[in-house]
Amino acid sequence: MKLLRRKEGPSLDSRLAALLEAAELAEGRLPEEAVSGARAVAERAGVRRTLSIDHTVAALAGATGSGKSSLYNALAGTDLAAVGVVRPTTSAAQAALWDGEGSGPLLDWLDIPQRHPAASASGLSGLVLLDLPDHDSIQVSHRLEVDRLVELVDLLVWVVDPQKYADAALHDRYLRPLAAHRGVMLVVLNQVDRLPDSAVDRCLRDLRRLLDEDGLAGVPVLAVSARTGAGLAELRALLNDRVAERKSWSTRLAADITTAAARLGAPEETPAGQAMDRALTAALCEAAGVPLVVEAVAKGHRHRAVVATGWPVTRWIRKLRPDPLRRLRIGPMAPTGGPMGGPAGELPPGRAPAAPSGQAAGSSGQSASGQVIGAEVVGRTSVPAASAVQRARVETAIRDVGEAAASDLPGPWAAAVRQAARSRSRELADAVDRVVATTSARATRRPRWWRAVNVLQWLVFAAMLAGALWLGGLFGMDYLRLPQPPLPTVGVVPWPTVLLVGGVLAGVLIALLSRLAAWAGGRRRARRTARALRTAVGQVGDDLVLAPVRAELDRYARFTEALTRARA
Ligand SMILES: Nc1nc2c(ncn2[C@@H]2O[C@H](COP(=O)(O)OP(=O)(O)OP(=O)(O)O)[C@@H](O)[C@H]2O)c(=O)[nH]1
Numbered sequence: 334m335k336l337l338r339r340k341e342g343p344s345l346d347s348r349l350a351a352l353l354e355a356a357e358l359a360e361g362r363l364p365e366e367a368v369s370g371a372r373a374v375a376e377r378a379g380v381r382r383t384l385s386i387d388h389t390v391a392a393l394a395g396a397t398g399s400g401k402s403s404l405y406n407a408l409a410g411t412d413l414a415a416v417g418v419v420r421p422t423t424s425a426a427q428a429a430l431w432d433g434e435g436s437g438p439l440l441d442w443l444d445i446p447q448r449h450p451a452a453s454a455s456g457l458s459g460l461v462l463l464d465l466p467d468h469d470s471i472q473v474s475h476r477l478e479v480d481r482l483v484e485l486v487d488l489l490v491w492v493v494d495p496q497k498y499a500d501a502a503l504h505d506r507y508l509r510p511l512a513a514h515r516g517v518m519l520v521v522l523n524q525v526d527r528l529p530d531s532a533v534d535r536c537l538r539d540l541r542r543l544l545d546e547d548g549l550a551g552v553p554v555l556a557v558s559a560r561t562g563a564g565l566a567e568l569r570a571l572l573n574d575r576v577a578e579r580k581s582w583s584t585r586l587a588a589d590i591t592t593a594a595a596r597l598g599a600p601e602e603t604p605a606g607q608a609m610d611r612a613l614t615a616a617l618c619e620a621a622g623v624p625l626v627v628e629a630v631a632k633g634h635r636h637r638a639v640v641a642t643g644w645p646v647t648r649w650i651r652k653l654r655p656d657p658l659r660r661l662r663i664g665p666m667a668p669t670g671g672p673m674g675g676p677a678g679e680l681p682p683g684r685a686p687a688a689p690s691g692q693a694a695g696s697s698g699q700s701a702s703g704q705v706i707g708a709e710v711v712g713r714t715s716v717p718a719a720s721a722v723q724r725a726r727v728e729t730a731i732r733d734v735g736e737a738a739a740s741d742l743p744g745p746w747a748a749a750v751r752q753a754a755r756s757r758s759r760e761l762a763d764a765v766d767r768v769v770a771t772t773s774a775r776a777t778r779r780p781r782w783w784r785a786v787n788v789l790q791w792l793v794f795a796a797m798l799a800g801a802l803w804l805g806g807l808f809g810m811d812y813l814r815l816p817q818p819p820l821p822t823v824g825v826v827p828w829p830t831v832l833l834v835g836g837v838l839a840g841v842l843i844a845l846l847s848r849l850a851a852w853a854g855g856r857r858r859a860r861r862t863a864r865a866l867r868t869a870v871g872q873v874g875d876d877l878v879l880a881p882v883r884a885e886l887d888r889y890a891r892f893t894e895a896l897t898r899a900r901a
């Protein structure tokens with residue numbers, strides 16, 4: 334008769350490893366008692382397996398007066414335990430040993446100093462039978478002792494009597510929570526000699542029904558009498574089977590793992606991460622002043638084009654005006670190489686706050702915390718700080734990312750995911766500003782044709798100057814009434830006039846054409862920069878918001894995977 338069959342499946346080792354892994358991953362996410370409970374199970378299992386597995390520890394547990402000690406004596410074949418009329422009688426657990434050699438360390442671990450060899454020679458070799466105090470005791474120490482040992486023993490024999498078998502204390506506190514341990518449980522209805530024969534069956538049926546309701550279907554129930562010895566042979570045979578199998582210890586540990594894993598949660602499908610990055614990128618771009626920067630890229634390009642290719646006579650006027658992009662401290666001339674980091678004071682792109690520590694000390698008007706409002710700081714662009722509305726939009730986008738990712742997760746994990754979305758938001762302002770500075774600085778590269786046009790402008794300017802000087806010379810000679818030298822002409826127009834007027838017209842024309850080209854070029858650059866900025870800012874959002882969320886989702890996926898392995 335093999336009532337106790339261990340399911341084929343992953344080994345205890347791999348299930349234990351999986352449970353520990355799940356506990357580790359759940360650390361800080363799930364209630365501490367569930368996590369530490371799982372760790373305790375793993376630890377207990379680790380110890381139990383190093384102790385004698387040739388011995389099976391069975392505990393007689395039950396209410397006071399149910400007859401545990403009487404049954405213990407009956408099985409042991411000698412009066413080892415005191416049986417009393419004054420309740421409760423047994424106050425400390427004691428052990429009866431059948432071939433107890435080598436069980437010392439096991440009993441030390443169980444912390445049971447009272448050990449006696451059993452007198453009966455009726456098989457049961459390897460059984461360590463414990464007589465426990467009562468679980469429903471008025472003595473708290475009894476209850477604690479029972480609870481401690483119920484957690485450790487290999488086999489639980491619940492002893493009930495016809496009066497108290499339906500006791501709520503037994504069913505609510507012990508039997509139902511131990512439903513996963515039904516493979517290592519027996520229930521003994523003792524004192525059946527006190528019932529008329531017809532009532533025994535009725536009593537057994539009722540007890541069976543209660544046990545089924547507790548989730549303990551399949552747990553053997555035996556009717557015995559410690560006094561008359563009725564049913565004791567069956568009980569002995571059942572115990573003998575379990576002891577001979579030498580499997581109760583591992584079945585018990587497996588049930589412990591199942592219970593601990595269930596306390597950690599049910600493994601669920603990991604939801605697919607949803608892409609909320611579009612809204613986040615848009616909000617970050619707005620807050621970082623990307624539209625402003627893009628406009629400045631176009632204007633800056635035109636500005637520099639005019640300075641480089643404009644008519645030399647008038648281009649200096651343009652030089653007096655500042656470069657729109659450099660005014661934002663963006664570009665190769667801007668000190669972008671400086672220290673960029675530093676703590677961002679507020680949530681999203683409050684540019685301007687955060688002074689790198691180096692500057693914080695020197696400048697005036699800065700608080701001790703290093704917050705500088707409105708001050709220009711080397712290494713940061715001077716794009717105006719994000720407005721409250723823009724910051725709120727970023728916060729909303731971050732929250733949406735967290736909510737979307739957390740939507741299908743169980744409570745504590747959802748909270749962890751939401752927290753992950755926010756975890757690095759303080760770094761966003763700095764990081765976004767940095768990529769805005771570096772990405773848009775690339776738009777300040779000067780096209781090669783500017784240089785060619787510039788050379789051409791100066792050649793035309795030289796021709797114009799030559800014409801002017803030539804005409805000036807002719808004017809001077811005329812003034813001094815000197816004879817006029819012969820004048821070369823183009824058609825009827827003299828050469829110096831051609832040079833002067835042609836130079837002016839050509840210079841202005843070249844400047845106008847260049848301006849047209851620069852206008853188109855500026856637009857092209859602005860478009861390209863806008864794209865590059867969206868990509869770069871999107872990457873920052875990905876690194877600082879989505880990546881932590883992905884990491885947490887991945888952690889949850891690994892957790893459920895470990896939990897599934899632990900439960901197998
Ligand atoms: N009629 C009858 N009386 C029994 C039987 N088993 C035990 N008793 C009596 O019930 C009383 C209690 O028995 P114990 O063995 O001390 O009960 P216990 O469960 O060890 O009680 P605690 O140590 O207080 O938890 C004693 O008077 C026993 O003689 C039985 O099978 N039939």
Ligand SMILES: [Mg+2]
Pocket residue numbers: 401402403414415416422423464465466
């Ligand atoms: Mg007793």
